[in-house]
Amino acid sequence: MIPLSHYLLVSAVLFGLGTVGVLISRNLITILMSVELMLNAANLALISFARWHADPGAHVFVFIIFVVAAAEAAVGLSLVIAIFRRKNTVDVDELNILKG
């Protein structure tokens, strides 16, 4: 039996890598994918805890996260397309109209 901590470690690594991806990537699509990576890391943690506590409720949550991830990918990618249409780029460094 593999200890819980191993799974959690993998989850942490994946989450951290996702974060790094969000931070260092300049491509909007890669950033979105890094976010997916972070969601997956969270999913892994949920599944491991579910197994640990023998509670399948967490599976439902993961299921819902899938739905959210799908929605997020759909909306996020539409945004990417919209932005690309306007600016002809998906470089986040070109997008600074949030400036306060």
Place this chain on the structure above:
Amino acid sequence: MDFAVFWIAAGVAGAAAINLIFQSKPINSVLSLVVVLFALAVLYLQLSAEFIAALQIIIYAGAIMVLFLFVVMLLNLNQDQFGSNRKPGLRSFGVLIGGTLIIEISLIARAFVSSSPTDGQVVAAEFGSVAQVGRLLFGEYLLPFELTSILLLIAVAGALVLAGKREEAQPPEERS
């Protein structure tokens, strides 16, 4: 055996994730992410979450990633067409932050584990099966489950509005 599977899967996932974030071509990143998803599906199976593992392959790797792939193709972003990096410091800073985060989360995870009394539990064979999760979904969690459909509906509408063709000519708000 278990350990070997675990380490292989974990190693593949980690390597693919690293490849994901450091690839300059989005298409490669997408493919790396698919690899990560498959590796994670193996881990899910190991954790006796069959239903989720199946969903992971079918929906995530099958549907969502195709969406990504489609957009990447659509926008033809294969070449690295970006200008010079405006925030050169952010690259190492991001790695640093990510590293710290990994260490911190691991520490917390360890704290959890060390406070847990037992090392794993025996679960029923039914655990994580389609039937069991399905019962939960249509029983105890019916309302959230139905709500997800609304969420998806909204997402579809949003995606259509955002990415759909504009009939009326919008003034192109060019900000050099």
Place this chain on the structure above:
Amino acid sequence: MDSTILTFLIFWPLITAGVLTLVRSDRHDAIRIYALVATLLEFVASLYLLFAFETGAGYQFVARWVWSDALGVSYQVGIDGISLFLVLLTTFLTVISVWASFAGIKERVKGYFIAFLVLEAGMVGTFCATDLFLFYVFWELMLLPMYFLIGIWGGVNRIYATIKFVLYTITGSLFMLVAIIYTANVVHQHTGVWTFDLMVWSQFDIPAAQQLWLFLAFALAFAIKVPLFPFHTWLPDAHVQAPTAGSIILAGVLLKMGTYGFLRFAIPLFPAAFLDALPYLVVLSVIGIIYGALVAMVQKDIKSLVAYSSVSHLGFVMLGMCALNTIGFTGSLLQQLNHGLSTGALFLLVGIIYERRHTRLIADYGGLFKVVPVYGVFFMITMLSSVGLPGTNGFVGEFLILLGAFRSQTIAAVFGTAGIVLAAGYMLWMFQRVFFGKVTNPENDRVTDMTLRERAVMVPLIVMIFVIGLYPKPFLERMEPALQRVLSRVEQVRIVREQALTPTLFVGPAAVPVTNEPEEDIRP
């Protein structure tokens, strides 16, 4: 009638401003005439106050509607001898300013007059409100149109000036707001009712320990508005940049808000703290008198000279308040009117010449008396009123202030009297440089004399200057009872507090027998 007249006076300008928004904005003449008629009607209506006013009775024309029972906020207006003439001054000067801006304002005419009407509503409301909350609402309401008047129709450097003006004022008024809420809370703790009613508050003795800070918060708001040295630096900027009519109202009415605030709120609500702060206020007023006069002397711009002279004059007003006797108080209140009239008239005159020459620098003028004799005479009379020549209004006010102050603040009065000498210095010097000598700049030869409209605007001001100068009695006698009430409130505190002996200078065996004013006794 009596209970609605004030409400009418407050809301009439707002209603007319609302109607004005419907007029097409390019019909300039119609808009001007409309605004003039509206303010004239307001002025005529306000004259009713003068005739129906009962000398000696407390608040009159009182109206009250509860706004919110839970908060204790109500719409409550009323005037007494203190606010009567300030309301009249407001309506009077508004007519003058509106008429005076007929020629000067050529752009965004509609907005200008709307701002003016709203301003008038705010000013009248501020003087009439007897509920602290309502007062604060009007106090801030007044700020907005003034902000626009300077910021849109002002001079070159108007943005700086208007932001400075607003920030100064807001800083003060926020302190005041905190103090108002705190005081309401104190009153609530002791009486169990939430109320902002001034009548209730003035009956209530706020604990001495809290008075000082509350007083200081109120005093800061009012001192900035007065402006008392050293809070005066917004004034020259605002005046220089403001359009003519804005300057008239700013000097004529807005500065009076500060002194009015002291008389109406800060002193009667916190008499003990006022007594504590008295020496400092005296020193600041005297510095203001001398400092304002000195700095005025070396100004290069006529408007900023007049602005600094306002600092000096308002110093007198404050000194009169600090005299703490009937003579000083009445002088102080009368001087508020006087300053409104004569400084308003001065700004008007500066505006008239500015419209012709587009400069306000003293150095650009010279020898005008020959070119525009009528203008020169008007200017001279106004100037003489400003330096306090006997026979003009300025003298009555300043003399009463100094006479009052001489009794209780002898040294301050001596310095104040020296301020009168300096006043003659800066005004005459300026007058000489502008009007005397030869015409050195050929542009000045082409200046035309005052038009019929401009003369008609000035004449009422000149008439009032002499009326108050020669027969101030009807003004003074209406003011006095209200001021007595404020005074007696301070005196109560003082008598309780002051067991020890006071001045020796005036106390002799043959001191004048006590007349019917106990608060002015020469105490043993």
Place this chain on the structure above:
Amino acid sequence: MLNTIWLIPVFPLIGFMINGLFGRRLTRYGSGVLGCLTVFASFILSLLAMLFLGEGPHRFTLAEWIVAGRFTVSFGFLLDHLSAVMAVTVSGVAFLIHVYSTGYMAQDERFSRYFAYLNLFVFFMLVLVLADNFLLLYMGWEGVGLCSYLLIGFWFQKDSAANAGKKAFIVNRIGDFGFALGIMLIFWKFGSVYFPEVFAAAPEMFVPGDTLVTAICLLLFLGATGKSAQIPLYVWLPDAMEGPTPVSALIHAATMVTAGVYMVARCSVLFALSPTALLVVAIIGAATALFAATMATVQNDIKRVLAYSTISQLGYMFLACGVAAFSAAIFHLMTHAFFKALLFLGAGSVIHALHHEQDLRHMGGLRKYLPATFLTFGVATLAISGFPGLAGFVSKDEILWSSFASPLGGVAFWVVGVLTAGLTAFYMFRLFFLAFYGKSRFSEETATKVHESPMSMTGPLVILGILSFVGGWIGWPKVLGGGNSFEHYLAPVFAAAEELLPHGVNHAHSTEFLLMGLSVGIALLGFIWAYRWYLRGSTAPENLKNKFPAVYRLVQNKYYIDEFYHLVIVRPIVGGSRWLWKYFDELVIDGSVNGLAAFVRQLGQAGAQPQNGYFRGYAATFALGSVAVLAWLIYVLS
């Protein structure tokens, strides 16, 4: 009848209003006649009032003025022997000068404005002398100052005139500063500002020598030094000669400048209570008399000589007040009004004839060109020099005698007075000889144009000449067989003051004769001196000038007092104010306000720095935040 006294000042006011408002529509003739007639009406009314006055003072209150608290003051008029004398003198001399002005100012384009100002002046002056309270007096006092300002600066296009007007007003204001404080002190002490009340209460309220009464008197006297051009505030009067000459005659010689003397005489009761104040008055008066006389000896401008002479004569009057010879002061005030007005008008006639030439060095030999002026001027010169029998002799002699004989006087005062008398004779005859005798020092061209002035100007000269001759006889001293009826006439006014003062020992008639003879002798000496130096064409003055150049320069430049004031008072005030404005106002106050604003702005800018719109920046901040939160969590958990 006496209740109409308020009309005395009102007539000129009406004249002022009509001339001021509608002057341009009146003809010159109309303006002039209106101006003269209104003043003449006042003169007649004053004469009538004097006749009907009888024994006691009469008060009439027209209306209330200011009522505030315990302070009340009204437009009240007081007619007693003193104000009657003053009103008659003022309106009489003013009338003559108005008539004279119609000729003198005939060519001026602002003729009606001139008469408006002159009428306004007469109004304020009559208010001043007829007021029954300090505040109304103060109103007249400031009012005449205003008119003086307006009339000195009448030719405002000349910078010197505009400057002189301003200087006069401001220096007067400095005096008024003291006066105003004096009034305030009086009010708080007596509870009233009405003359009768104050003067009735004063003797009971104070013991003689009380500090407070001394303070009151000195403050009032400060006002008097301003208005009457005494040390240290005399500097404005010589400059005031920039105004039209009739103005100099009326305002700066005959009437306004004597207001200070009138005021001190009016407050005789208060001054009598304070020997210190009287001593100060006497010293200032004597010092001014001598000081100004020395400056008069070297001036070359005909009007400036007369101006310093006026200051000097005013000094005499204050000397008289200081030794409590109030009636002598008023007497001299009256005779001085006659002969000094005459001197100025004569000088005006000369200036008019020479087309605005005022320099004595460019005159000479005018005797034959201007006979009427010459004759009347001669009478006035004799009168001011104290030629026995003329008005000036009588009044000056009375002052000199009082300064010797009064218990408050002394030999020193007498010596200074006599010395001044000698100097007066000297400089007046110097002027007289330089202007009217000797060779003409003006160009041939001018000589052909020189002409005697019109009747409107010579008429007043003649009348004033007669008055300068006989005006003194109403006060003919007892010792010379007269009745000194003037002193008797004024006696009731000064009775209260007399009672408070120590009574002097009776001096022998022989002493009085001796002193009179001495003073006449010294005046004669002055005359001879001037005669030898300036008529006989001696080189002595030149020699003296060359011998003591420093002294000459010092006196010629009026002892550099103007420069001294400028350096010590005006410059520091203006410079200091500029410093205050630039450094304190703009740098310290505005600097701190703007500095605060700048600080807040910078704080905001610093805070806005990360909000640069770059998505990754926000993300990094967010990530950093989660790292921090987790770190804190770990710290808490462990």
